[in-house]
Amino acid sequence: MAMTQDELKQAVARAARDYIAANVPAGSIIGVGTGSTANFFIDELAAVKDRIAATVASSEATKKRLEGHGIKVVDLNEVTSMPVYVDGADEITGNLEMVKGGGGALTREKIVAAVAGKFICVCDQSKLVGTLGKFPLPVEVIPMARAYVAREIEKLGGKPKLREGFTTDNGNLILDVHGLAIADPAGFETKLNQIVGVVTNGLFACRGADLLLLATPDGVRQMGK
Ligand SMILES: O=C(CO)[C@H](O)[C@H](O)COP(=O)(O)O
16 A cells, blocks of 8 residues: 555654664764654654754754653753754755755754754655746845845746745744746855845755655655765
8 A cells, every 4th residue: 555645754754863863872862853843853852862962943843842752952052962853845856955844943943953963854756856846936125125025036936925814933034936947056045045034045955965764655765875
């Protein structure tokens, strides 16, 4: 019988847990992402929680779920060394460039990932794409800059749509940018960051993932290292 998407997410979450148990020194601090795949990972991490010192959460939702399992969560400012950050993605290429932020946690995700030695992306095979941009690209904006940023994004060829009724953990808004086919992810990431009022965009290409664990019906494939 074909595996469901949730079964694939569960399988990749287990593979990430096993990777940590085998490769990350005992007593490490682990960065943890946001979303449904990250949630499966959190549930798996609970089984090896005695091996890790603590975690850093990329959202309030993740913090709540980690603490629900009795896993310690610390403030990123207390952390100087974090070997790995584990998170999902909305899209990822074979070069391990990603679109993230479907759950709206992109800014904290990018910050926690920046501190980590290695970004481990956990996905089911539906997320692997040739070109990024079919999934609307989330851009977090300061509320007073919303209309200006939207006009500037239109000049770059995107169609921004305000995520209605949504406020980020940082008190900002999300514009989801439709109609993109992103040929140069790192260049476009940098260009969007130049627009005044943009806090973060959901392209993770200047710093992409280091290792992709990709769940397929034939098992979990590894790309990168
Ligand atoms: O970037 C994210 C949240 O901001 C998630 O990693 C991304 O949306 C993937 O989520 P899921 O695992 O639920 O498909």
